Amino acid sequence: MHKVYHKIERIAGNVITVAADNVSYRELAQVQSPQGTSLAQVIRMDSGMIDLQVFAGSRGVSTDSQVRFLGRPMQVPFSDSLLGRVFSGAGEPRDKGPSINENMVDIGGPSVNPSKRIIPKNMVRTGIPMIDVFNTLVVSQKLPIFSIAGEPYNELLARIALQAEVDVIVLGGMGLKYDDYLFFRDFLEEHGALSRTVSFMHTASDPIVECLLVPDAALAVAEQFATQGKKVLVLLTDMTNFADAMKEIAITMEQVPSNRGYPGDLYSQLASRYEKAVDFEGSGSITILAVTTMPGDDVTHPVPDNTGYITEGQFYLRKGRIEPFGSLSRLKQQVNGDTREDHRTIMNTMIQLYASYKETLEKQSMGFRMGNWDAKLLKYGVRFEKEMMDLSVNIPLEAALDLGWKILADCFNPEETGVPSKLIAKFWPK
């Protein structure tokens, strides 16, 4: 029933142009070339000329390749059998499992009505003290992890995927090194977390167009789980690759670039993905953690800059640790008052003392004389970094708070910490 077109008018970058009629915007097509079959999507129509973005890339597409329109937009399957599976951005299985075609849902669906949103009030426990204690992750929050190349951000994400107290994890990998992809797969499998994870993986060697589809596919699946009452955590890595893929396509399409070559709608594009984070009243929720690598450690680069305006805070990953200064969960105030009465105090006291430790370190490096107080701070700083900041630490919030008291008690006298005496009486280890 669908007409097949045999004449491709133009091939440029990953975009091919055919003359066709009765095609609808964003419709999918199948392109058959000597290299194999690939999906393609309509991205522009003008006077009978249809521009298609070929998912597998245009390499090997000939001017007489077959193009068959499918009459539907991009969709992903949705069912519980997705759990434990790994797909490509185009929704094809990457593992050895069968392809799934049941219950197809459109990707990039409409946004949530703001009047149906609720004020966030529940925390997501991750077992990582630097998050749980100091910058609590909140259900429906969207937070980026700002990092530079070489930092263990994928290890951090994998650890969160393992430890977070949620029902479903949706993992979206964009422009990953193949090694990283294997790392995620093996790590989750080894630790038995694969069974609650759905992965959409795009590696650096895959066609660039599939990279663009990863967040949408991941979020569409997440949305389906959430409307079924599941608490979903979406992990995306790395959004800078996603933005770069967008840049590449935009330039191919001869769009006017705005800032450092990125398309003018970078903000809207990122926002429409991040804003999928939501807490459905009386149903499930979506929380998003996304790695954004900062080229040259520059937070004013367009990608981290636009991200910062969209998200509710940020984590900085530096030297293998979540940096306590600069990192901020804007929603933490909503939840950390109701966890345990000493939560906020421990959070503030330990950070202030750690800041003093940093100052002492600076004095030490300049060769100043170290006093008694400095010695205490030095002892404290080392223990804080080792027992709290290290990413391999996995303890529940309450145990982390107890540990905080223990470290304080081992290093200081109660009155040196500035903690209110009421809390000292109750929590200070005897």
Add this chain to the structure above:
Amino acid sequence: MANIGKIIGVNSNLLRVRFEQPVVQNEVAYALLGSGTRLKSEVIRVRGSVAELQVFEDTTGLKEGDSVEFTSQLLSVELGPGLLTQVFDGLQNPLPQLAEQCGFFLQRGKYLEALPRDKKWAFTPSVAVGSKVSAGDALGWVPEGIFKHQIMVPFRLQGTFSVESISPAGNYVVTDTIAKLKDQSGKSHEVKLMQTWPVKLPIKCYAERLRPIEPLITKQRIIDTFFPVNRGGVYCIPGPFGAGKTVLQQLTARHADVDIVIIAACGERAGEVVETLKEFPEQTDPRTGKSLMERTLIICNTSSMPVAAREASVYTGVTLAEYYRQMGLNVLLLADSTSRWAQALREMSGRLEEIPGEEAFPAYLESVIASFYERGGIVRLKNGETGSVTIGGTVSPAGGNFEEPVTQATLKVVGAFHGLSRERSDQRRFPAIHPLDSWSKYRGIIDPVKTAEVHGVLRRGNDVGQMMKVVGEEGTSMDDFVLYLKAEFLDSVYLQQDAYNKIDEACPGDRQEYVFEKVYQILKTPVTFKEKDTARTFFLKLTQTAKDWNRVEFESGEFKELEGNILKALAEVTVNA
């Protein structure tokens, strides 16, 4: 006969449509999807027999050859009783009602009436048959919450009219005709409780525009004292992310001394609007004792909602503000953020393949921003009353760099600039308005000679602070060091406010005048110390007491006692001339 065109091209939310009958620039058209869904759009360029339309929705599924229905109406909003307390999207669709019909998700092609059609309003006429009236004159009023909502002669009617008939006092719905007006040629015009007005045209049914001279109290000391805003003035708040733009806007919305606040949340996070949505109905307006929501109207087109509607949302906001100004009310429009609106312009300009200006913003960016801010102003109405629209827009400059085109274009047209700094917000100094970079051309509640003098202390103190970083405390003279401490004292106790403290979050005008006078005295008092450490300790203690002083009820016993402590401590170190 309906004017129908055919789609010949689709590029994201831009349609190219071939038409045969005449079309109007900026008229509304509907693109018809195969499923029967109608997508609202606006004509933005015409070339030959092809019109280019921006669609306010997602265009997935449109085909070449699909029909487009032109309406020949400009993009308009409904004006009438029932606007206040509502939450609209950028096209004036009430969001809570949409949620009732469509559930969690917004559904494209779903448009609802902005004003409730079934609600009855108690109308009282204020003119008699035979009176001469013109556009903007009141014909009667209905009570809307705490306001007398004037029912006015439709703004689109030109010339003078005589009242042919007027309905007696009674209950009417917004679509009921309440008067008939006869123009000079004898033609009769019906007037309803509601009317419509195209958003991109300013409402100008007033006698004259006045110069904004009356201060608008926001209850933020740094604004009212140093960088004041006047009723009918326009100001902007640029700042990098995380500097506290939205918190400042929310506090202003809560405390500003105006009749009506319109919040246009334009392309920002949905979460922030939710706080306003859920908290305002529960808070009381200190001026009226009623719920804050009664004086508030929210236009909410958050970042994930369609980008063309984001462009429309600021116009919707300012049109509604102008409507209430026509009733002699003082309206404050807070637009958060105008950068997102400018970006919406940039996206459309890119799709139209216009020649880009700086950072790919369109060349007409400046004039569009200027004409938006120019819609603010204080006016004398035809009946002698005054009404005002004050506009406060936040700007989110890329990378926090104020040199970018949107900030610069905005600075050219505003009367006050409240620049937020990352440095101050990192130091948790709230509001993070930079006291040395910001400026205002308006006159505030405090004598400008004195504020200039105090500002001088701040500037010189800052210079000393910079110098101290190089030469150390040892290399700084005692006089300079005291000046530095005085500047820090001023910063902590006057410029900063505690947003988490019920009393300190809002400082009324009379209290500001009183506290300013005391702080001024303290700064003017010559003091001396033997050691720098004693000087530091003294000012730290003084700061602590003065902060407590800010947190207690004005003119209470505790207030007087703390004030006494401050003056006593000061007297001990004063140099007697």
